[in-house]
Amino acid sequence: xxxLSVASEVFPLIKTGGLADVAGALPIALxxxxxxxxxxxxxxxxxxxxxxxxxxxAVIPDLLGKPARLLFTEHAxxxxxxxxxPDLFDREGGPYVDTAGKDYIDNxxxxxALSRVAADLANGIDPAWAPxxxxxxxxxxxxAPVYLKYSEVGPHTPSVLTIHNIAFQGQFSxxxxxxxxxxxxxxxxxxxxxxGDIGYLKGGLRTAWAITTVSPTYAEEILEPQFGMxxxxxxxxxxxxxxxxxxxxxxxxWNPEKDRHIAAGYNGVxxxxxxxxRAALEKRFGLAATDGPIFCVVSRLTWQKGIDLVIDVADxxxxxxxxxxxxxxxxxxxxxxxxxxxxxHPGRVAIVFGYDEPLSHLMQAGSDAILIPSxxxxxxxxxxxxxxxxxxPIVGRTGGLSDTIIDAxxxxxxxxxxxxxxxxPVDRHGLSQALRRAFRLFEDGxxxxxxxxxxxxxxxxxxxxxxxYASLYKTLINRVAVP
Ligand code: ADP
Ligand code: GLC
Numbered sequence: 001x002x003x004l005s006v007a008s009e010v011f012p013l014i015k016t017g018g019l020a021d022v023a024g025a026l027p028i029a030l031x032x033x034x035x036x037x038x039x040x041x042x043x044x045x046x047x048x049x050x051x052x053x054x055x056x057x058a059v060i061p062d063l064l065g066k067p068a069r070l071l072f073t074e075h076a077x078x079x080x081x082x083x084x085x086p087d088l089f090d091r092e093g094g095p096y097v098d099t100a101g102k103d104y105i106d107n108x109x110x111x112x113a114l115s116r117v118a119a120d121l122a123n124g125i126d127p128a129w130a131p132x133x134x135x136x137x138x139x140x141x142x143x144a145p146v147y148l149k150y151s152e153v154g155p156h157t158p159s160v161l162t163i164h165n166i167a168f169q170g171q172f173s174x175x176x177x178x179x180x181x182x183x184x185x186x187x188x189x190x191x192x193x194x195x196g197d198i199g200y201l202k203g204g205l206r207t208a209w210a211i212t213t214v215s216p217t218y219a220e221e222i223l224e225p226q227f228g229m230x231x232x233x234x235x236x237x238x239x240x241x242x243x244x245x246x247x248x249x250x251x252x253x254w255n256p257e258k259d260r261h262i263a264a265g266y267n268g269v270x271x272x273x274x275x276x277x278r279a280a281l282e283k284r285f286g287l288a289a290t291d292g293p294i295f296c297v298v299s300r301l302t303w304q305k306g307i308d309l310v311i312d313v314a315d316x317x318x319x320x321x322x323x324x325x326x327x328x329x330x331x332x333x334x335x336x337x338x339x340x341x342x343x344x345h346p347g348r349v350a351i352v353f354g355y356d357e358p359l360s361h362l363m364q365a366g367s368d369a370i371l372i373p374s375x376x377x378x379x380x381x382x383x384x385x386x387x388x389x390x391x392x393p394i395v396g397r398t399g400g401l402s403d404t405i406i407d408a409x410x411x412x413x414x415x416x417x418x419x420x421x422x423x424x425p426v427d428r429h430g431l432s433q434a435l436r437r438a439f440r441l442f443e444d445g446x447x448x449x450x451x452x453x454x455x456x457x458x459x460x461x462x463x464x465x466x467x468x469y470a471s472l473y474k475t476l477i478n479r480v481a482v483p
Contacts, residue, residue: 001034001035001036001132001133001470001473001474001477002035002036002037002038002129002130002131002132002133003030003035003036003037003038003131003132003133003134003135003473004037004038004039004040004081004118004121004122004131004133004134004135005023005026005027005037005038005039005040005135005136005137006039006040006041006114006115006118006134006135006136006137006141006144007019007020007023007039007040007041007136007137007140007141008041008042008095008096008111008114008137008138008140008141009023009041009095010023010024010039010041010078010080011023011024011025011250011253012024012050012076013041013046013047013050013051013075013076013080014041014044014046014047014095015357016094016095016096016355017300018164018247018379018380018381019137019138019164021247021249021250021381022137022164022214022247022381023039023041023137024076024078024250025248025249025250025253025462026462026466026469027039027077027078027079028077028078028250028462029248029461029462029463029465029466030466030469030470033466033467033470035470035473036079037079037135038079038080038081038129038131039078039079039080039081040080040081040082040083040114040117040118040121041080041081041082041083041114042082042083042085042088042089042095042110042113042114043071043082043083043084043085043089044089044091044095045089045090045091047082048082048084050075051071051073051075051080051082052073053073054071054072054073054082055071055072055073056069056070056071057070057071057072057081057125057126058070058120058125058126060085060117060120060125063083063085063088063113063116063117064109064112064113064116064179064180064181065109065179066085066087066088066109066113067085067087068083068084068085068088068113068117069083069084069085070082070083070084070117070120070121070125070126071083071084072126081117081121081126083113083114083117085113088106088109088110088113089110091104107170108170108172108176108198108200109176109179111139111140111141111142111143111170111200112143112176112179112180112200114140114141114144115136115140115141115142115143115144115146115147115200116143116147116181118134118136118141118144118147119134119144119147119148119151121134122134122148122151122157123151123153123157124153130157131157132157132158132473132477133157133158133159133160133473133476133477134148134157134158134159134160135159135160135161135162135469135473136159136160136161136162136204136208137161137162137164138162138163138164138165138168138201139168139169139170139200139201139204140170140200141161141204142161142170142199142200142201142202142203142204142205143180143192143200143203143204144159144161144204145159145161145203145204145207145208145209146182146186146191146192146203146204146206146207147182148207149186149191149207150182150183150185150186150191155480158209158210158476158477158479158480159207159208159209159210160208160209160210160211160212160472160473160476161204161205161208161210161211161212162211162212162213162214163201163205163211163212163213163214163218163222163378164213164214164378164379165378166201166213166222166227166228166229166231166378167229167304167376168201169199169200169201169202169229169230169231170199170200170201171194171197171198171199171200171202172197172198172200173197173198174187174193174196174197174198176198177192177198180192180198186203189206190206190207191203191206191207192206201231202231202234205231205234205235205238206234206238208241209241209476209479210241210242210243210472210475210476211235211238211241211242211243212242212243212244212245212469212472213242213243213244213245213378214244214245214246214247214378214379214400215244215245215246215247215378215379215399215400215403215404216244216245216246216403217244217398217399217400217402217403218244218376218377218378218379218399218400219242219243219244220244221376221398221399222235223235223236223239227376243468243472245465245468245469245472246379246400246403246404246465247379247381247384247400247462247465248384248460248461248462248463248464248465248466249381249384249385249388249460249461249462250462251388251460251461254361254364254385254388254389255388256364256365256388256389256390256456259361259365261357261358261359261361261362262277262280262361262362262365262366263276263277263279263280263362263365263366264276264277264365266365267456268390268452268453268456268457271390271449271452271453274365274366274390277362277365277366278294278366278367278368279366280362280366281294281296281325281362281363281365281366281367282294282323282366284352284359284362285325285350285352286346286347286350287323287325287347287348287350288323288347288348290321290323291321292320292321292322292323292439292442293322293323293368293369293438293439293442294322294323294324294325294366294367294368294369295317295322295323295324295325295367295368295369295370295371295394295435295438296324296325296326296327296363296364296366296367296369296370296371296391297310297324297325297326297327297328297370297371297372298327298328298360298363298364298370298382299327299328299330299372299382300328300329300330301328301329301330301331301334301335301338302330302331302334303331303334303375304374304375304376304377305372305373305374305375306372306373306374306375306396306426306431307328307330307331307334307337307338308334308337309373309426309427309428309431310324310326310338310371310373310431311334311337311338311340311341312428312431313428313431313432313435314341314344314345314349315341315344315345316432316435317348317349317435318345318348318349320435320436320439321439322348322435322439323348323349324341324345324348324349324350325350325351325352325363325367326338326349326350326351326352327351327352327354327356327359327360327363328351328353329353329354329355335353338351339351360385363391364382364385364386364388364389364391365389365391367391368391368392368442368448369386369391369392369393369394369421369438369442370382370383370385370386370391370392370393370394371394371431372393372394372395372396372401373394373395373396373423373426373430373431374395374396374398374399374401374426375396375398375426376398376399377395377396377398377399377400377401378399378400379399379400379403379404380395380399380400380401380404383395383400383401383404383405383420384404384460386420386455387404387405387419387420387455387456387458387460388455388456388460389456390452390453390455390456392419392420392421392438392448392451392452392455393405393419393420393421393455394420394421394423394431394434394435394438395420395421395422395423396422396423396424396426396430396431397422397423397424397426398424398426401422402422404458404460405419405420405421405422406418406419406420406454407420407421407422408420408421408437408441408451413447413450413451416450416454417454418450418451418454419451419454419455419458420451420455421434421437421438421441422434
């Protein structure tokens with residue numbers, strides 16, 4: 001079976017968040033199941049640099065008005081179609097925003113181009129390879145199912161759209177419609193029209209053959225206005241085509257036994273070696289070498305992630321003898337709040353601003369617990385890395401966080417199945433209570449070690465989830481076969 005993944009970021013080529021990890025790991029997890037997944041992605045400068053020489057598959061003289069080429073290469077175990085279109089992708093900033101952090105004004109065109117090429121691949125632009133299924137990720141690939149539905153050539157390739165975060169919807173003015181190259185009929189409730197504007201995610205959710213999201217709980221949550229962000233009605237209409245499949249992690253990239261980014265490798269048996277990583281982390285952050293637990297945060301600093309709550313409890317962490325190490329960047333007000341907390345507590349609270357992949361590994365290996373007080377979390381990956389590294393996740397009870405962490409309540413502790421701490425409601429009081437429980441458990445050394453060991457044994461691999469994707473793909477292909 002051949003599947004085309006359509007993604008705006010793919011680890012290890014370019015990453016701003018969990019989507020890249022998933023897009024980079026899923027093809028590798030599907031291979032043993034007999035699924036050949038290729039990926040189409042934009043040729044950002046860093047991607048062009050990293051892949052080096054690539055084979056030209058096609059020249060596209062008019063990709064939404066821009067000249068482009070479609071390249072193919074293999075990189076880090078991935079088979080990649082890269083869209084070389086300097087007018088759209090040769091930029092100095094990130095994949096979505098400029099150096100000042102502002103969305104590129106032509107994002108509508110940049111990601112319509114990505115989806116357009118995905119549909120072209122389904123329709124045979126590469127004479128040597130065409131997918132049986134097109135699987136897009138998030139709003140950036142939202143138009144792929146739309147282009148497929150409205151393409152003149154048939155039969156139409158089945159499509160899957162995965163929602164990684166419904167908060168980002170790709171909504172643009174109706175004025176762009178003529179430039180998208182879709183027939184007039186597509187500007188309708190059944191197509192891309194969304195309250196008089198154009199919605200990329202909306203169009204994708206309307207037209208994809210199947211919809212997935214990255215955890216079962218989030219699949220239920222997005223049926224409610226609080227989480228559906230305006231799309232709950234549409235999701236409700238398509239609930240029979242919706243399935244939640246929890247993310248796994250790449251356990252080669254995230255393996256505490258042979259992680260080259262940490263100070264000392266370890267496993268569940270020689271957990272004591274974590275102490276070396278703890279010391280390395282203290283040094284890196286300028287934290288005092290005191291006994292209490294180190295809590296870490298590795299995150300975009302945003303409201304979604306509940307970073308304001310972490311700022312609220314920083315004093316409390318220090319008062320109880322704990323320390324806080326933060327790696328991240330984002331909302332300037334939250335950055336400011338973190339900076340102030342660090343200034344109040346030198347040697348106890350420290351922050352590294354920016355994005356640092358190697359350091360994110362040391363955070364998991366050297367901290368005792370990772371704080372993830374997200375207000376909503378479609379899946380979340382850092383709690384899964386925490387499980388694997390024995391860095392106890394302390395999480396809000398929402399989305400994928402509730403599906404992947406077993407709370408250390410009395411019964412779970414007695415049965416030795418606890419893997420972390422969950423709290424609800426996700427507010428300052430809830431987090432504060434959770435921290436108090438964490439301090440108590442940490443002081444009881446064996447109880448803490450037992451949670452760590454159970455956590456490290458949890459299955460965070462892609463195996464089960466890859467099988468679920470495979471069976472979804474098969475169902476869709478069978479639907480084609482039945483007239
Ligand atoms: P989201 O995709 O919503 O940001 P996830 O938990 O799914 O949240 O994924 C975040 C990914 O980005 C993880 O791999 C995490 O380790 C990584 N990450 C987040 N912030 C940073 C940072 N400042 N430096 C390095 N890695 C980071
Ligand atoms: C999104 C979500 C996050 C999820 C990631 C990968 O960025 O915010 O919860 O883990 O996608 O699916």
